[in-house]
Amino acid sequence: MSLWTSAAICRQKINASATGVRAGLAAIRAILHRHRLKEDDLGSVELVLAEVLNNIVEHAYAQRHDGVIEIFISPCEAGLAVRVFDTGAPMPDLTLPPGQPANIDVALPELPEGSFGWNLIRTVADDIQYVRVTTQNRLSFRIPLTQAPPPSETQTEQPS
Amino acid sequence: MNLTSQTEGQVLLINVDEPRIDASVAIQFKDQMRELSDAHPARIVVDLSRVDFIDSSGLGAIVAAMKQLGNGRTLELASLTPTVGKVFRLTRMDSVFKIHDTPAKALRAGAESP
Numbered sequence: 001m002s003l004w005t006s007a008a009i010c011r012q013k014i015n016a017s018a019t020g021v022r023a024g025l026a027a028i029r030a031i032l033h034r035h036r037l038k039e040d041d042l043g044s045v046e047l048v049l050a051e052v053l054n055n056i057v058e059h060a061y062a063q064r065h066d067g068v069i070e071i072f073i074s075p076c077e078a079g080l081a082v083r084v085f086d087t088g089a090p091m092p093d094l095t096l097p098p099g100q101p102a103n104i105d106v107a108l109p110e111l112p113e114g115s116f117g118w119n120l121i122r123t124v125a126d127d128i129q130y131v132r133v134t135t136q137n138r139l140s141f142r143i144p145l146t147q148a149p150p151p152s153e154t155q156t157e158q159p160s
Numbered sequence: 161m162n163l164t165s166q167t168e169g170q171v172l173l174i175n176v177d178e179p180r181i182d183a184s185v186a187i188q189f190k191d192q193m194r195e196l197s198d199a200h201p202a203r204i205v206v207d208l209s210r211v212d213f214i215d216s217s218g219l220g221a222i223v224a225a226m227k228q229l230g231n232g233r234t235l236e237l238a239s240l241t242p243t244v245g246k247v248f249r250l251t252r253m254d255s256v257f258k259i260h261d262t263p264a265k266a267l268r269a270g271a272e273s274p
Contacts, residue, residue, distance in 0.1 A: 018184035043213075043243030050215040054183045104252055113224045116216035116251050123250050 006081075006152040008072045009035055014053070016060075016067030016086065021053040028071065035150035045073075045080065045143055048125045051117040052084055052139060060088025060137060075149035076142060082125075084139045090132045099123075161188035165196045168267055172200040175207045181218030189218070193225035202233060205266040209239035214247050223253070238263045 010031045014024035025046055032042055053069060061067035070085040091097075099118030104111060122128065125141040132138070162177040174196055181189050197204050206222075214222070226235035238260040240248065248254040260266035 018182070022180070022182060022184050039242065043246060046213060047215070047243065047247065050182065050213075054215060054217060057183075102251065104256055108227060111223050111227060111256065113220035113227070114216065116219055120216060120247070120250055 006074045006076065008074045009150060009152060010071070010073040012071045014069050014071070016057045016069050016088070017065060018054075018057060020069075021050065021057060024053065024069070024071065025050055028073070032073070032150075037145070037150065038147055041143075041145045041147060044124050044145075045082075048121050048141070048143055049082070049084075051121050055117055056084070056086045056088060056137075060086050060090075062089065064088070075152050077149075079142045079144040079149060081142055082140065086137050087135050088137065090137060091130060094130070094132055096128060096130050161185045161192055163189070163192045163196060167200075169270075170202050171267055171270055172197060172202075172204045173207060173263055173267075174204060176211050179210065179212050181211055181214045181221060183215060183217040186217040186221040190221045190224045190228070193221075194228055197225075197229060197233075197235075200233075203236065203270055204229065204233065205236045205238055205260070205263055207238050207263045208244055209241065209262075211244055212241055214244050216247075216251075219247055219251060219253060223256075226257070234258070236260060236266055238266045 010028055012024050012028055014020045028049065029042055029046055032045060037045070049071070056069055057067070067086065067088055072083040074081045097118040099122040101119050102112040102115050121141070125143050127140070127142040129140050130137070163174055164177060165172055165174045167173070174193070178185065229235055236258040239262055240259060245254075248257070248259070260269060
């Protein structure tokens with residue numbers, strides 16, 4: 001099955017803010033729950049998406065509060081294919097962060113309080129790709145599931 | 161952000177009565193942890209049984225809550241739900257924090273050590 005040919009089972013457009021991310025994740029979780037994703041897989045999807053969306057809010061849209069993020073989720077080979085679009089600032093050097101594990105073998109006062117995000121994304125997701133198309137950032141990745149992916153047809157989408 | 165605390169012997173037990181510790185509440189969590197733990201001398205155990213989800217901001221806030229204790233005081237965790245436990249494992253933070261199955265086991269573990 002090609003990564004992008006099956007129809008999206010979930011499309012969300014969210015406001016680029018911490019509360020927008022929270023509401024969007026809850027809506028996506030509810031949709032995927034209806035598609036009978038197991039709790040373990042729901043957790044993986046929510047974790048990766050939370051990190052991706054928080055990064056867009058904090059970095060791509062930085063000081064702006066009118067940003068919009070679009071999320072599309074489709075079934076794919078042994079997982080879910082996720083696409084995330086925003087029109088914020090491009091990734092520095094048009095390159096994804098390496099996501100090295102934070103160094104935690106340090107004394108208590110030096111323990112890291114951040115920079116876990118891209119390591120979490122890269123640990124859970126694969127096939128991660130990023131392109132900038134004119135003013136739009138397009139990130140895509142696959143989240144492997146422990147169960148068969150849901151069928152692509154859905155009652156949650158209506159033709160517009 | 162709804163945190164409550166109770167003293168159990170030498171231990172301050174903090175209950176997090178919130179479904180999520182995420183980017184939208186991470187700073188509140190850290191500030192309330194400081195208020196609750198400021199006057200307490202020794203062990204602090206945080207019951208996370210009601211927290212279904214944390215993101216990296218929430219994880220950072222929990223690390224910050226431990227760091228701001230200083231003075232040899234410890235912050236331990238109890239009752240991690242599956243997704244919260246996954247975040248601790250993936251970041252290896254499960255090797256930094258003492259993690260107990262339940263608050264009761266955390267209290268017993270403290271009573272056994274000298």
